[in-house]
Amino acid sequence: MDNRIRSAMASAAQGLIDRDGLVDAIVLAALAGEHVLVIGPPGTAKSEAVRRVARVLGGRYFEYLLGRFTEPAEVFGPVNLTKLRAGTVEIDTTGMLPEAEVAFLDEVFQGSTAILNSLLGLLNERTFLRGHTRMACPLRVCVGASNALPEDESLAAFADRFLVRVFLESVSDARLEHLLQAGWALTPPAALPLGLDLVDEFARRGRAVDLEGIRPVLAEAIRRLRGVGVNLSDRRLVRTQRLIAAATVIDDRSEATAADLWPLVLAVPTAEQQQTARETLHDLLEQVHSATLPAAAMMASHGAQARARLIVEIGEALLGTPPAADDETALRRWRLRLEGVLREIDAGFVTASLPSGLKELRERLAVMTGSGAAATASAPTSASRPPTG
Numbered sequence: 001m002d003n004r005i006r007s008a009m010a011s012a013a014q015g016l017i018d019r020d021g022l023v024d025a026i027v028l029a030a031l032a033g034e035h036v037l038v039i040g041p042p043g044t045a046k047s048e049a050v051r052r053v054a055r056v057l058g059g060r061y062f063e064y065l066l067g068r069f070t071e072p073a074e075v076f077g078p079v080n081l082t083k084l085r086a087g088t089v090e091i092d093t094t095g096m097l098p099e100a101e102v103a104f105l106d107e108v109f110q111g112s113t114a115i116l117n118s119l120l121g122l123l124n125e126r127t128f129l130r131g132h133t134r135m136a137c138p139l140r141v142c143v144g145a146s147n148a149l150p151e152d153e154s155l156a157a158f159a160d161r162f163l164v165r166v167f168l169e170s171v172s173d174a175r176l177e178h179l180l181q182a183g184w185a186l187t188p189p190a191a192l193p194l195g196l197d198l199v200d201e202f203a204r205r206g207r208a209v210d211l212e213g214i215r216p217v218l219a220e221a222i223r224r225l226r227g228v229g230v231n232l233s234d235r236r237l238v239r240t241q242r243l244i245a246a247a248t249v250i251d252d253r254s255e256a257t258a259a260d261l262w263p264l265v266l267a268v269p270t271a272e273q274q275q276t277a278r279e280t281l282h283d284l285l286e287q288v289h290s291a292t293l294p295a296a297a298m299m300a301s302h303g304a305q306a307r308a309r310l311i312v313e314i315g316e317a318l319l320g321t322p323p324a325a326d327d328e329t330a331l332r333r334w335r336l337r338l339e340g341v342l343r344e345i346d347a348g349f350v351t352a353s354l355p356s357g358l359k360e361l362r363e364r365l366a367v368m369t370g371s372g373a374a375a376t377a378s379a380p381t382s383a384s385r386p387p388t389g
Contacts, residue, residue, distance in 0.1 A: 005027070005250065006291075009024060012052035012053050016048065017045075021295040022046075025164055025293075025299070027056075028246050028293055028296060030053075030102070031249070032163075034163040034164055034239060034243065035142045035161060037164065038050075039145075039146055040167065040169065047104065050145070051063070051104070053102075054102045056194055057101075059102055059138075060101045061103070062095075062099075062100035065107055066105055066115065072118065075097050076093060076130060077093040077098065091130050100139060103142040104142070105142065116155070122137055123161040149270060163266075165268065165270075176337075207245070209244075209249055213255060213256065218264065221261065225280060229276075230273045230280070232269070240263060243267065244256050244264070247290060247297075250293060251291050251292055260290075261281075261285065262297045265281075274300075278301065285300075309357075311344060311345060311358060315338075318341065319338075342366065345365075
């Protein structure tokens, strides 16, 4: 493991509550030469996380918020008027997306047909074609963000260019104090830049990783996913090997093993299917590990389990530090926090099949908040939504 990468990512994630997995995933994609799609509600630190990683990676950065009326010139550059007078349609790409090495496109599916068509080649082949302009693009990674996946089938081919999918949710009740504290003190941390030379070095090493030993396991995993209705396009399946190779080399190994299988889950297109993949491949994913990208590996392979462990840690810490019995205001706030943890358990997990540690915590919380029998009776019989990474 290169400690520079781990230290740089820690600095990028500093103060971003529950976003270290996203930071790790973007770096993994950059080393693999792939792109990331981040889906989550507004105000969930998508933009801030990407900007932090961009500072760490270094290089030329381009960011733009797309809309229905965004003109191609705003993204790719204006027509060179001097050459236009001579009858040549050339684009001045100075400072625009075709010259960027790291890019962030917010509301990426809102772009016009003209923009999305040009993006297809730029993202996949790293080439920009418009008018008489033909140029190779130095793009290492592009992060697209949206509040939701598109329902329009015509956008499917474009969305498929983003191999890595990360689904975010608002910070939970249990971590509100952490969010408020971090947000109030939030100033961009001093970047610990890696530099694109190091990124490119790891990318070269990734192309030399031996994947022969992991391919039978990967094929088995794909067949299992198909058996439960999770189908990935042939392109996604083939390119997932790049992510596995990047996960291998970033941990300073040259031969992929079962420990490196976790990026497969990140390539699954929807949050619901990612959860299905975790459940279907649970025995294979128990073996995964990443010394350099632990948050992304945990997010991909143990979404629900990782969330359960975090809730247990927060709940135990709260129960272990009750306020003074005569401080009514502090007691009221403490109970509200306990109730917030209890609500998160009931909203995100099936009450009848809670992990043992979470089940014990829930029972203690119900007693402390005076909602024991009532809470159990009103708890959902199935999760209201599958926990996502």
